[in-house]
Amino acid sequence: MKTFHCRTLAIAVLIIFAMLLLQRVESLSISTPHFAITHNYSYNPESNYSELFESQLIPQPAGVPAAHSSSFVTLSNGDLLAFWFAGTKEGRPDVQIWMSRYHNGVWSQAKSVVNPSMVSRANNRYVVKLGNPVAYVDAHSVLHLFVVSVSMGGWSGSNLNHMISNDEGATWSEPDRIVVSPFFNVSTLVRTSPVGLSDGGFYLPVYHEFIRKYPELLRFDASGNFVNVIRITNKNRMLQPSVVPINSTDAVAYLRNSTLGDAPKNIYEVFTHNGGLSWDKPIATNLFNHDSSVVGLNLQDGRFMMIYNQVTRGHLWLAISKDGLNWRPFYQLENSDLHGAEFSYPDAHINGDTIDITYTYNRKEIKHVRFNKKWLNHEANNASK
Amino acid sequence: MLVSNNELLLVQDLLQDSILTLSLAVLIIILSQVYKKSFFVTLIFFVALLSLVNLVPIYRGSSLVQFVRGGIGDVSVASGVLLIMLVYRLFGMRNSLELFTFFERLLVVVLGGVLYLSAFGFISLDVYSFGYIENAFSLSAFVAIIFVLLILNLTLGYVWLIAFIGYYFHLLESHNLWDYMFDPIFWMVMLSVFITKYTSILIYKNKKARD
Known part of the structure; x- marks a missing residue:
């Protein structure tokens, strides 16, 4: 009788x-995602403004020899805010996330945003190293910063941390751990x-690295x-998706290929036609990539651009495509066969006619390149001749 | 919202720290075999350990609890219940693992196996994503499992009912129901018990049949 009552209760x-949960689920009903296509820029090749191509190194913190993996955002006034990790060497406990602001053509001195102790304290757990910052400004001008942290082992043991700033990076919230995997x-x-996304939300591309x-x-x-x-x-071995919206429902994600051995190492792409809810089977592009991060960009004039390493990380290329499927490399941003030369991990954004790219420069610094569409078209036309 | 986000984070932190503190204290007592001496000595040692594992920095300023938390992340509500069973066992009240039947162990082993294989990308279907409970369908699937377990009056039904209530009150950082019902420690304990117990039974039966 006792068991019966217990079970009934x-x-x-x-x-x-x-019932309570059902009520909550219904009240929180999540809308079908649509990509936010805010720009509808049409390029006029006859316009008479001049070609622009400029580059500069972002000042590094004093006495810090290694820098890698930059990410940047464009602020409402057109300034850029770049983030990267730097320290004595990738994976060392002294590596911090740094930030610099690009204003009136000049990058500010680097400022520390977060270090392993801060993440450790905020999450009340041991953290040994930080890496790969990714920044984003949402529809309400809130700045989001995502940072990878590791407590034990290599990068495949990473956790994801989320920080926000309501004052364009002047102050930050404490790092908040995001739980996204059932295995520790x-x-x-x-x-x-x-x-x-059109509802004011956003997609953060991530990748899983443990075992597969x-x-x-x-x-x-x-x-x-x-x-x-x-x-x-x-x-397997497809990572670091660079998601490029095509219209409100369609997008393509370009994938770094880390296939081992003698198998072909082409960049893969995968399409969605329902706002990212489901994705087609990945297919190989005609671009070769030797296990290095790639970035795709919708040029908002019917063309797509890719920034990627071909053969080695000493060669950083720009490629262009009219359909996002067939690519034509047209310009080499960096070209070095020296041992250890590395120009990798690009991030790129388009703002009207201007395209900004940041990337790792020899693992020691972060380089910023800015050019306009007139320069891009000139170079793309030259290459096709 | 009954509590603010900060208060909720505090509760989540406190819960995890308590579970890990208890777990580590119990583990050290079991490994040191102090519990074989006397109840009183065990109790003193246990209370001392509760403070030590939390307050003494062992590596780069982190306590043992913070260190373990960094390594294994947060534990599920199910593991918390399993821990209480271990405390029962420690103080000689009951052999806790006997509370689970063959069917319950099999269910945990199979469900967890599918969940982790999917999480590692061996299965194209993302089983973990069902736990976000975004619609009535995924909710009813979980409710049905717990309902059947309760109808059968199985301990796991009660454990997962507590996990389900914990999910409603957001007692963990995660908002995925799987994280309340499962964690790798819980799964591995059940898997190892399942393997050792049932392989030994099979070996015994085979031997008896041969004799």
């Missing part, structure tokens, strides 16, 4: 909480920029709260 409790919450990493490597999307709502995970593909 438990079932009643289950039903009550199921390890192995979720970021590298590439988020893409906005595959890309995913984390969805955030308009308030910047993590909603869920969408798997792009479970095809």
